[in-house]
Amino acid sequence: MSTFLAVRQVRRPSGTPVADDFTVVTEPLPALADEQVLVENVYVSVDPYMRQLMNTGEAGLEGRAIGRVVESRSPQLPVGTTVFHRRGWSTHAVADAAEVRRVHQADGVPLSAYLGVLGGTGLTAFVGLTRIARLEPGEDLFVSAAAGGVGSAAGQIARLMGAGRVIGSAGSAAKVAHLREIGFDAAFDHHDGPVAEQLTRLAPDGIDVYLDNVGGDHLAAAIAALRPHGRVAWSGAIAQYSSAPPAAPHNLADVMFKSLRVEGFLVREHLDLRERFERFLVPHVRNGSVRVSETVVDGFENLVEAFLGVLRGDNTGKMLVRVTRPVDQAEVSVLSQ
Amino acid sequence: MSTFLAVRQVRRPSGTPVADDFTVVTEPLPALADEQVLVENVYVSVDPYMRQLMNTGEAGLEGRAIGRVVESRSPQLPVGTTVFHRRGWSTHAVADAAEVRRVHQADGVPLSAYLGVLGGTGLTAFVGLTRIARLEPGEDLFVSAAAGGVGSAAGQIARLMGAGRVIGSAGSAAKVAHLREIGFDAAFDHHDGPVAEQLTRLAPDGIDVYLDNVGGDHLAAAIAALRPHGRVAWSGAIAQYSSAPPAAPHNLADVMFKSLRVEGFLVREHLDLRERFERFLVPHVRNGSVRVSETVVDGFENLVEAFLGVLRGDNTGKMLVRVTRPVDQAEVSVLSQ
Numbered sequence: 001m002s003t004f005l006a007v008r009q010v011r012r013p014s015g016t017p018v019a020d021d022f023t024v025v026t027e028p029l030p031a032l033a034d035e036q037v038l039v040e041n042v043y044v045s046v047d048p049y050m051r052q053l054m055n056t057g058e059a060g061l062e063g064r065a066i067g068r069v070v071e072s073r074s075p076q077l078p079v080g081t082t083v084f085h086r087r088g089w090s091t092h093a094v095a096d097a098a099e100v101r102r103v104h105q106a107d108g109v110p111l112s113a114y115l116g117v118l119g120g121t122g123l124t125a126f127v128g129l130t131r132i133a134r135l136e137p138g139e140d141l142f143v144s145a146a147a148g149g150v151g152s153a154a155g156q157i158a159r160l161m162g163a164g165r166v167i168g169s170a171g172s173a174a175k176v177a178h179l180r181e182i183g184f185d186a187a188f189d190h191h192d193g194p195v196a197e198q199l200t201r202l203a204p205d206g207i208d209v210y211l212d213n214v215g216g217d218h219l220a221a222a223i224a225a226l227r228p229h230g231r232v233a234w235s236g237a238i239a240q241y242s243s244a245p246p247a248a249p250h251n252l253a254d255v256m257f258k259s260l261r262v263e264g265f266l267v268r269e270h271l272d273l274r275e276r277f278e279r280f281l282v283p284h285v286r287n288g289s290v291r292v293s294e295t296v297v298d299g300f301e302n303l304v305e306a307f308l309g310v311l312r313g314d315n316t317g318k319m320l321v322r323v324t325r326p327v328d329q330a331e332v333s334v335l336s337q
Numbered sequence: 338m339s340t341f342l343a344v345r346q347v348r349r350p351s352g353t354p355v356a357d358d359f360t361v362v363t364e365p366l367p368a369l370a371d372e373q374v375l376v377e378n379v380y381v382s383v384d385p386y387m388r389q390l391m392n393t394g395e396a397g398l399e400g401r402a403i404g405r406v407v408e409s410r411s412p413q414l415p416v417g418t419t420v421f422h423r424r425g426w427s428t429h430a431v432a433d434a435a436e437v438r439r440v441h442q443a444d445g446v447p448l449s450a451y452l453g454v455l456g457g458t459g460l461t462a463f464v465g466l467t468r469i470a471r472l473e474p475g476e477d478l479f480v481s482a483a484a485g486g487v488g489s490a491a492g493q494i495a496r497l498m499g500a501g502r503v504i505g506s507a508g509s510a511a512k513v514a515h516l517r518e519i520g521f522d523a524a525f526d527h528h529d530g531p532v533a534e535q536l537t538r539l540a541p542d543g544i545d546v547y548l549d550n551v552g553g554d555h556l557a558a559a560i561a562a563l564r565p566h567g568r569v570a571w572s573g574a575i576a577q578y579s580s581a582p583p584a585a586p587h588n589l590a591d592v593m594f595k596s597l598r599v600e601g602f603l604v605r606e607h608l609d610l611r612e613r614f615e616r617f618l619v620p621h622v623r624n625g626s627v628r629v630s631e632t633v634v635d636g637f638e639n640l641v642e643a644f645l646g647v648l649r650g651d652n653t654g655k656m657l658v659r660v661t662r663p664v665d666q667a668e669v670s671v672l673s674q
Contacts, residue, residue, distance in 0.1 A: 234593040248585030253552055256571040256601035264593035
C-alpha cells in the first residue's frame, strides 16, 4: 500500500458545516524517517469541539484516533503496537514517535472505549467534575447534552463519586430513556418545554453543580437552579460552535448574589489527571458498572457525515468512525446505528 | 437622654431609591437587659449593597457602624469601649454584647478607617484579590468602580501584593485623577467612550484579574481583555441594584474558550480572613503607604442623602456619615465634600 485517504477542509464553514466544506483526498504515503511510525487507524473520533477549530484554522483537521503500528522506525513502538494520536481524519498516519501514545488496552475493555469514556471525552467529564466543579458526595448534578460523549460519561462518573441526584437533558425521547438506563435519576427532552421549567420540575430543591456542554438557555436555567456556592464547569458550547452566540443568561448577576463559580476549561490542559482517571475508571468499565455509551459509524467514507451528525446530535454517547475491522470487534458494544 | 434617631424604610424603593422611601423617627431608648450595651454611634456606613437588601427586606436597614459604649450591662464591654456593630442608621443602638465587636484602634490609624479600608469594604477587596481571584505577583489587574470604597482599597492592596499593572475605571475626571494619586498605573472615565475600547487602549496586552463592582459592559470588556486562565472576582453589581439587569456580556462563551473563572462572593462568608487582613494592612495605613480614601458626610440628618449619593457615585473612596464629633476628628482625612 502506497497511498491513504484523508479528509481535508476545503473552506471555512459558514455557520453549520455542510458536506461540501470537506473533500476526501488520496495521498501518497511518505517514507518513514527515523523515529517515525506508520499507523493504520482503527477508530477516528468526531467531536463537536472540532467545529471551533475549523473557524480558527489553528489545528486544521487534526483529530483523535486509535490505530495499530504497521511500519516502524522507532524501537519503542514495534509493529503491532496499539497507539493513540491526534493525526486523525485519515485512514493512515505517519507520526513521530513523540506524537503518539501507547494504549494499554485492559482486559475486557473494548478498544473504542479509549477514544470515549476512557479517552479525552471521559477525561473531560472527570476533570470537570473533580478539578473544576469539585463535586462532593451527596451534591446534586445537572448535565446538559447528557446523552453525548462527555455527558454520558459525566453522569456515570458522578454516580461513582457519590453524587446525590444526577439529572440530564437531551434532545430526544430515546436519549432520555438511554439516560435513565445508564443511571441518571431523572432526565428531560429540551424540546418538551422551557429548560428552566423542566429543570425546576425535576430539581425543585436546586442543584449544586452544572456541567455545561451547551450554554444559552441551559446555562440560564442552571444558574437559576444552583444553590449558593454552586459551581458551573463549562467544557463546551455545542450550541455556539456553528452559530451566533445565544443570548447570554439574563440572570448572570446571580453568580454574584449566590456566590457561584463559573469556570471554563480545556481538557488538554489537565492531561496530568489521565493516569489517575484510568486507574479509577477501568475497573468500572471492565465490570460493566460504567457503560461504554457510543455510536459507531462504519467506514471511513462516512466520516464527514458522522461529524455533521454529531453536530446535529444524531449520536447517543460518544460518536466514532470505525476505519477498519478491529481485532476485538466482537467486544465493542454498539448502542445504536 | 431617653430617645434616639433612626432611619426607617417606609416602602420598597421602585428602581433608584428616593428620599421619600425613608423617614427619620424618634424612638425611646429601651432599658438595657443583662449583657446589653448602649452604643453612641460615631460613624455610620452607607453602602451600595444595602440597596439590594431593601428589595428583599431580609435585613431591613441594618448597617455597619462604629461607636462608643455609653452605658453597659456587659462586664466585657465597659463604658468607653469602641465597638463595631450592624445596627447602624441610627444615632444610638442597644445591642447584645454578642452582636458587637470591639475595635482595637491602632495608633495613628483614624477610627473611620475601620469602616472603610480596614473594615468590610477593604476586606471585600482583600478577599476578592486573595481567596477568590488569587492574584499572583506580576499579574495585571483591572478594577471597575475603582474610586469607590472597595475599588480604591483593591488597587492599593493589589500594589502591596506585587501586582503588575493596576488599571481602574471611574465616573469622572476628578476620580480618575484620584486613582492616579493613590497608585493606579492607569485609569479612565467610563463616560469618555466604550469601556472595551478604553480598556484595550490602556491594557493592550490584556489583564489577568478583574475585580467587578459593576457588571454589564465592564464585565464584557474585562472578559474580552482577560488572558487565558484569567479570573473575575465579582463582589458587587452597583449597576444592577436599582435597575433592570444590564445586558449580559455577549462574549460570555469566552469563559469556556479561554478557561476563565468567574466567581461571586459575599464578604460576610469570609470573615475568618479579617484578623490576617488587619495584621497585613494596618502597618501600611499607619505609615501612609495606603491612603484612607473616604468621603465623610457630617450629620445624621444627611444619612439618607449620603446613601442616595453613594448609589449615584458621588463619593470618592468609602462613603461614611459622621454622627457625632469623634475624638480623633483631626486625624480623619477627608478627601472630598
